[in-house]
Amino acid sequence: MAKVVNPNKLFRQRVRAFGAMRDLKQPKFTPFVIPTKEWAIEFYGKHDLAAYNYNYSLIEKVLDHLYDNIPMDGLTPSYPGAKPAPFFDALGAKTYKFPGRDLDVNTASQFPQNNIYMEANEYPEFIDDPIKFFLDKSIPRKHSNLRESPRKELNLIKGAMEITRYRSIYYSILLKIAQKYGIPPIFQSSIPTGPLDFIGDFLRTLTQLFIDIKRQPEEVKAAADAIVPILVKYGESAFAKPATVPAIMVPLHVGMFLRPKDFEEFYWPSFKKMAVTLINDGFTPVFHGESDWTPYIEFLSELPKGSIWLFEKIDWDRADEELTNLAFGGTIPLDLLRFGNPEKVISEVQSQIDKYSPRGGFFLCTPMPLMSIADAKPENVMALAKYLFEKNFM
Amino acid sequence: MVENISKLLSDLEENRVLELVKELIQKGENPNKILEAVGNGMRLIGERWKSKEYFTPEVIFGAEISHEITEILNPILENNINNEEKKPIILIGTVKGDIHDIGKNIIISLLRAEKFGIYDLGVDLPPEVFIEKIKELKPNILGLSGLLTLAVDSMKELIDKISEEGLRENIKIIIGGPFLSEKTCNYVGADAYTNNGDDGIEIIKNWMVNYNGKGC
Ligand code: B12
Numbered sequence: 007m008a009k010v011v012n013p014n015k016l017f018r019q020r021v022r023a024f025g026a027m028r029d030l031k032q033p034k035f036t037p038f039v040i041p042t043k044e045w046a047i048e049f050y051g052k053h054d055l056a057a058y059n060y061n062y063s064l065i066e067k068v069l070d071h072l073y074d075n076i077p078m079d080g081l082t083p084s085y086p087g088a089k090p091a092p093f094f095d096a097l098g099a100k101t102y103k104f105p106g107r108d109l110d111v112n113t114a115s116q117f118p119q120n121n122i123y124m125e126a127n128e129y130p131e132f133i134d135d136p137i138k139f140f141l142d143k144s145i146p147r148k149h150s151n152l153r154e155s156p157r158k159e160l161n162l163i164k165g166a167m168e169i170t171r172y173r174s175i176y177y178s179i180l181l182k183i184a185q186k187y188g189i190p191p192i193f194q195s196s197i198p199t200g201p202l203d204f205i206g207d208f209l210r211t212l213t214q215l216f217i218d219i220k221r222q223p224e225e226v227k228a229a230a231d232a233i234v235p236i237l238v239k240y241g242e243s244a245f246a247k248p249a250t251v252p253a254i255m256v257p258l259h260v261g262m263f264l265r266p267k268d269f270e271e272f273y274w275p276s277f278k279k280m281a282v283t284l285i286n287d288g289f290t291p292v293f294h295g296e297s298d299w300t301p302y303i304e305f306l307s308e309l310p311k312g313s314i315w316l317f318e319k320i321d322w323d324r325a326d327e328e329l330t331n332l333a334f335g336g337t338i339p340l341d342l343l344r345f346g347n348p349e350k351v352i353s354e355v356q357s358q359i360d361k362y363s364p365r366g367g368f369f370l371c372t373p374m375p376l377m378s379i380a381d382a383k384p385e386n387v388m389a390l391a392k393y394l395f396e397k398n399f400m
Numbered sequence: 401m402v403e404n405i406s407k408l409l410s411d412l413e414e415n416r417v418l419e420l421v422k423e424l425i426q427k428g429e430n431p432n433k434i435l436e437a438v439g440n441g442m443r444l445i446g447e448r449w450k451s452k453e454y455f456t457p458e459v460i461f462g463a464e465i466s467h468e469i470t471e472i473l474n475p476i477l478e479n480n481i482n483n484e485e486k487k488p489i490i491l492i493g494t495v496k497g498d499i500h501d502i503g504k505n506i507i508i509s510l511l512r513a514e515k516f517g518i519y520d521l522g523v524d525l526p527p528e529v530f531i532e533k534i535k536e537l538k539p540n541i542l543g544l545s546g547l548l549t550l551a552v553d554s555m556k557e558l559i560d561k562i563s564e565e566g567l568r569e570n571i572k573i574i575i576g577g578p579f580l581s582e583k584t585c586n587y588v589g590a591d592a593y594t595n596n597g598d599d600g601i602e603i604i605k606n607w608m609v610n611y612n613g614k615g616c
Pocket residue numbers: 114115116117118119207212258259295296297298318373374375376377456492497498499500501502503504506507542543544545546547548549550574575576577578594595596597598600601
């Protein structure tokens with residue numbers, strides 16, 4: 007079905023639509039994407055999850071099968087994600103658990119936060135020089151193969167080579183998909199997470215971070231501030247040359263734990279600095295606001311134009327009205343895809359288009375990535391994609 | 401004096417409440433009275449959380465302070481065990497494939513204040529672990545937490561196994577997580593579901609008194 011239309015033309019139309027959507031102008035059609043990591047692998051159904059950890063080229067068949075059946079307007083991250091298991095093996099990191107290595111061959115990878123990589127009394131040291139702290143403290147603590155020279159340097163090279171090998175295979179697959187289906191790979195760059203989130207996710211654990219906020223508030227704020235330039239640099243360095251939509255994905259999952267007054271004090275200043283810098287530097291941050299962002303709508307309305315938001319949950323009508331400075335998506339409920347039927351899915355999504363497309367800054371997406379195949383009936387997703395494709399391109 | 405513990409705890413005045421506890425112990429206060437005041441303090445925190453004055457971090461910090469107090473009390477309590485009457489038992493855990501535990505831990509902290517016997521099984525639990533514990537402890541209530549969408553199928557698998565083992569009749573099952581719905585509740589075969597802690601705690605308390613038919 008996708009093949010009748012010229013892929014080059016599709017590619018250009020899609021990139022243009024994302025650009026217009028970000029700029030809050032009327033795109034020719036409402037862009038449609040659903041992140042489908044593990045789901046796509048089950049949908050293809052030939053191998054267990056673990057197979058994809060080590061055999062990087064296997065993912066080509068999965069993506070080909072996915073986009074042949076489910077045309078989307080942008081390519082979202084696919085399994086195993088930014089960094090594959092062999093990279094972590096080389097560095098000796100146990101921060102993630104992988105199917106086949108630490109888990110059953112079909113269990114999705116996990117990120118359990120049960121280790122602390124920065125002690126409560128080490129905040130000043132971190133704030134003083136975060137990079138030095140990574141090199142001397144948190145990286146060796148996290149990676150058993152990065153502790154003493156010269157093995158440390160050798161293992162680092164091994165890890166870097168693994169990442170390069172993975173990316174070159176992965177990017178060549180993305181290129182093939184782009185050429186065959188005209189789907190732009192615009193959601194492939196990322197920053198691990200927001201500034202305060204980073205302190206929780208990678209140094210302290212979320213639970214400890216919440217306790218730190220009570221016990222050593224000033225240090226927590228200073229630490230979040232200190233990490234901003236590093237995160238910005240990390241995200242921006244992925245682009246060698248300017249792109250039409252230089253999107254940088256950033257998942258956020260700490261701000262919405264905080265009371266609005268704590269959000270204002272602990273989360274917003276460093277986050278806003280990061281967002282504004284990315285936008286001013288000409289990039290397009292795509293923030294995934296996990297959980298409910300309704301209590302923070304007022305803050306979000308302060309952002310300059312230029313960011314895209316995937317909200318897991320928000321009062322959509324208020325967002326539509328009050329967030330005239332940003333583009334958003336995330337309205338397709340998973341229960342609809344899981345329990346609904348094609349007619350229901352199409353009619354509900356069409357009514358969302360009718361309702362929110364007039365704002366320009368709107369795209370169609372689920373509030374979260376699909377994980378197991380049961381999350382969304384394939385026939386529902388296929389019917390929806392086919393409906394939108396025919397409506398937009400035929 | 402002992403009552404001040406509840407107030408200071410619910411105000412999250414860590415240093416002041418710890419000092420007061422130490423002072424009271426010196427004066428020979430009954431450690432069980434102190435524990436009771438801690439329970440009341442957590443209950444106050446629960447109320448402030450329910451009214452949205454407090455969010456998750458405040459409950460976590462309250463639980464942390466309570467934990468510090470019990471650490472201080474433990475050595476004294478050991479020679480002071482009073483044979484409590486049999487408590488209703490609640491077994492709680494996060495299902496297979498899922499490691500999210502912040503919501504589960506909040507529920508546990510708040511239910512502890514209600515003097516139920518709570519067993520926290522942890523996270524990413526295969527059905528066998530639940531089944532074994534159900535056989536051993538014969539709980540009245542089973543609480544399952546799940547935040548990943550795949551947790552729905554883990555819950556179904558578990559509840560099916562509980563039925564196969566003939567254990568379903570004697571146990572009420574509540575599932576909790578942000579995206580669960582009546583549909584998922586029926587699908588997995590639980591008795592009730594909740595997307596937020598206060599409803600969840602209400603349902604559990606009601607079940608403890610008498611089951612009022614609320615659920616899915
Ligand atoms: C914080 C968080 C994390 C933390 C978890 C830290 C921890 N120790 O738990 C970290 C960063 C480690 C994490 C990791 C991951 N996460 Co996460 N995470 C979240 C987030 C943002 C909030 C969860 C939370 O703690 N909420 C706060 C608590 C207080 O609320 P709650 O859990 O809902 O609990 C309340 C009620 O539900 C209820 N309740 C809960 N359990 C129970 C049980 C009983 C018995 C009762 C009565 C009530 C009850 O009462 C609680 C109090 O009100 C959610 C988004 C969301 N909407 O939940 C994503 C989310 C669940 N994560 C998600 C993902 C994808 C992941 C990862 C796979 C990401 C990755 N690639 O690494 C990993 C791995 C997880 C795994 N394999 O298990 C996705 C799931 C998508 C999907 N399709 O399933 C979500 C939905 C985010 C998103 N929008 O994409 N995550």
